[in-house]
Amino acid sequence: MLAVSLTVMSPDGSRFVPAALVLGAALALSERAWGRAVGLPLVGAALAVGGWLAPLWWPHPLVAVLALVCSFTVRLVACCGVGAHLIATTSPTALSAALRAMRAPRAVAVTMAVMLRFFPVVAHEAGAVLDAMRLRGLAGAGRLARHPILSLERFTVPMIAASLRASEDLSAGAILRGLGSRRRPTAAYPPRLGWPDGAVGLAVGGLVALTLSVPPVLA
């Protein structure tokens, strides 16, 4: 996930976007997440059309701005596709153990584990705040267009307040159970590389080689 993010977000990273989308869709298929497996290439293709083909069809300053947004968003979507597989299949402790096994610094392992655990908390709180806004008649595209700053404020303030409250319990419970302590952590089942990791490595290597051997589709 880190390698995909660094590659796709690098200055010449857009040429790797198709490979990252294929990888994300294949990983989604492996976990039977059909919606993501289908949706990821479709969204990627739509953004690619907006980012690269639309300015050719209709040269206009507004289309250029839209193309800029699309060309950046498609990179985010490609990274999120791979990240979604990580979130769906890997528990925070498994990720932490794997990073430790790779000799990653403890600060990195603990931070990544906490981030992975915190994503669902933020998503849950954001969903609940949006629900509350709908029931108060404060959500909707029309209201957002008329009062964009006010709408964002009404969403973010309660979302951050509720997330902080939930995260306080989470971090207190984890710290009291030794997370981030100076002791050397262990793993009940130390992670080992297996044949699926080899298969994924080969597939990624093949995608990278293919990307480098053909002219860039998105550039």
Next chain:
Amino acid sequence: MIRLREVSWTYPHAVRPSLRDIDLKVAAGQLVVLCGASGCGKSTLLRTLNGLIPHFQDEGVLSGTVSVGGLALQRAELDQIGLLTGTVLQHPRRQFFTDTVAEELAFAMENFGFPAPDIRTRVTQLSAQLGQGGLTPGTSLGRLSGGWQQRVAIAAAWAHRPAVLLLDEPSSNLSAEAVDQLAQTLGQLKAEGVTIVVAEHRLRYLQDLADRLVILCDGAIAAEWSAAEFRAASDQRLAEQGLRGEVCPAPLPALPATGASLVQPWPEPCSADPSALPVGPSSGLELDQVVCRLGGRRVLDLAQVRFPAGQVTAVRGVNGSGKSTLARIVTGLRAASGQVKLDGRPLSRRTRQRISAIVMQDVQRQLFTDSVQAEIELAASGRPDSPSPAAVLDSLDLTDLADRHPLSLSGGQQQRLVVATVRLSGHRVVVFDEPSSGVDRRHLGSISHQIRQVAASGAVVLLISHDEDLLALAGDNQLTLRPVADLDLG
């Protein structure tokens, strides 16, 4: 085992100390109950015993000495204290860090660097104990009922064998049956010699386990009862101290309903014919052949049910039985097949969103402005028949707080503010989602009064709660749900 000498604690920016001159001694193997009204300092005292105060606070003033197992906590590292104490917070789900039961049981031991074979042995042993109720090590934590979450949280806090176990209102979200299971678990731990301190509102389930009851008032110890005094105390005497007594299932009449989601379909288990239901007043919210599926799985199936207007319907059932799904369907937040009608008229999802309100368990999520007054003005419907904002604020004891930022209010005040917005906006359907989590007897009465007031205004009120005391006070009838698929672990 535990010794506190003249302990006082003042939170940052607080005018008054939250703990005042606390002297407390707990011998090894004892079970001591901390009780008192909401805000009396129970949870704060627990946080001094597990070192979160002062180590997890940026500021604040702590005086006196706290020692656990001979370790002076002010000078100790949090991981040293964590090895010595296990803590179960009020909402176990919020403290779970992993995805499955086995991972959660292993979490502390892995962080404290226990050898891997020892961790596996201990996890197997604890899983076997939990497994007697049907739980497996690979069970997802998100699928557990409230009672099972509590048992897994206690097992996870106890896995690395700390000498002291600290529990913050462990029964606050549990049904009467789950409270009995909790008492059994605590009894087993006490028999193994664990020192246990429980901060609690509901007390009766602890009366055969507790060695002492410590009653706190305004941050100071107001009284200490021996085990014999505690057992002899009547519910009336507990009530005088603002404490809750016996937890009994609230005897509410069942709402006439049919569908696969019901624990006991009305009137006979084999009856699925809507025409068998009694004909009542058409005023109310009616669900007709409502079925909701998530990920291809049926999570709610109600063939026929009518929630009467002006009454409070208690919605009960274990986690995963579809209570939240029902709330989301009636408020239009989730799509489902079938029809939802109000006073006989079918309602679209958008219309349901417009006429519905939810008072969430965490009300911080639904406060959107920068002052109480602004929140009230935003909610006011302006209809001629709606109550005046001033009268509603006054009735909910919020008049003096009109200029305060909603997020600066206490939890109880925030909840009253949300209830005020509901009453002013004149919503026809109102859902209360676990509104009494962790409140004392006095506040329980206040919350119950607010719910009754909303129903008295003519609204259809659904009360989702495990709190039998609240259901007995506020409910008129009940609908008890069960999981449609065989996924129940509650």
